[in-house]
Amino acid sequence: MGFLKSSIQVRARYKRCKSAWEAHLEQTRVMVLRAAQLAPRRRKALVFGAGLLHDIPLRQLSEMFELVVLADIVHLWPCRLEALRYGNVKLLRCDATGALGQLSAAARRPALPPPASRPREFLDDSVLDFTVSVNLLSQLGWVPGLFLGKSCSADQIDALKSQFISAHLEYLRRLPGHTSLITDTVWSALPQNGTAPAGPTEEWDVLSGVCLPEPDHAWNWSIAPAPERSPHTDYTARVHAYTDWKSAFG
Numbered sequence: 001m002g003f004l005k006s007s008i009q010v011r012a013r014y015k016r017c018k019s020a021w022e023a024h025l026e027q028t029r030v031m032v033l034r035a036a037q038l039a040p041r042r043r044k045a046l047v048f049g050a051g052l053l054h055d056i057p058l059r060q061l062s063e064m065f066e067l068v069v070l071a072d073i074v075h076l077w078p079c080r081l082e083a084l085r086y087g088n089v090k091l092l093r094c095d096a097t098g099a100l101g102q103l104s105a106a107a108r109r110p111a112l113p114p115p116a117s118r119p120r121e122f123l124d125d126s127v128l129d130f131t132v133s134v135n136l137l138s139q140l141g142w143v144p145g146l147f148l149g150k151s152c153s154a155d156q157i158d159a160l161k162s163q164f165i166s167a168h169l170e171y172l173r174r175l176p177g178h179t180s181l182i183t184d185t186v187w188s189a190l191p192q193n194g195t196a197p198a199g200p201t202e203e204w205d206v207l208s209g210v211c212l213p214e215p216d217h218a219w220n221w222s223i224a225p226a227p228e229r230s231p232h233t234d235y236t237a238r239v240h241a242y243t244d245w246k247s248a249f250g
């Protein structure tokens, strides 16, 4: 479907933008640990969007919890090797939306309603004490949107993305134990080196219209400094962190 390619692209972009990304990665690690401290007990920790582990404080989590589960749709070999260093870290290949299995059928029959995300995994897990969703939310509909691009309309894809995102937020509210969320929300494009823009700043809502509550913490992620995406434009993502998602979501 394109997840492997996307993961390889993130790895390559990380290598090119390492120094620009470091403040964001460190801020994310700090927030993951702050949220983990709030867990009622220290049996199982679940990390959604573990990916290449750039932003996951794995050693500290493995020391804090009896078991750490790294959940992602694809685990590239650097992540597999890193996980092997810890006896209590397990990789779990899983689809956080629970809907990807139906996407091929949706691409073949675009006249039908697109699949809806209704994740159920872990909802009855009696030892799950902590879950964190790390820089995953905006990605949930990204690859599916590209996959459906040729067969579905832009409106259908937008609706699918927004449903996937809302379902994940609700899922984090329903999971047992303490839950937390870190996600990019809006991207903006500015002329290189902070020069004043000629017109209004260009911005994109990467959460497809889904509104989030006030975050505990927020910061800017220099996600694609020039010339990564464009020769003279810097792209920045606004990131929100919720160390206690259930309280924030209400």
Ligand SMILES: C[S@@+](CC[C@H](N)C(=O)[O-])C[C@H]1O[C@@H](n2cnc3c(N)ncnc32)[C@H](O)[C@@H]1O
Residues within 6 Å of the ligand: 003, 007, 010, 049, 050, 051, 052, 053, 054, 055, 056, 071, 072, 073, 074, 094, 095, 096, 097, 098, 100, 134, 135, 136, 139, 140
């Ligand atoms: C931007 S990365 C998160 C950053 C990651 N922690 C890192 O260090 O690279 C988003 C991650 O979400 C994963 N992902 C996207 N859709 C997913 C899905 N439906 N279920 C599980 N993981 C998914 C991707 O494979 C990717 O690893």
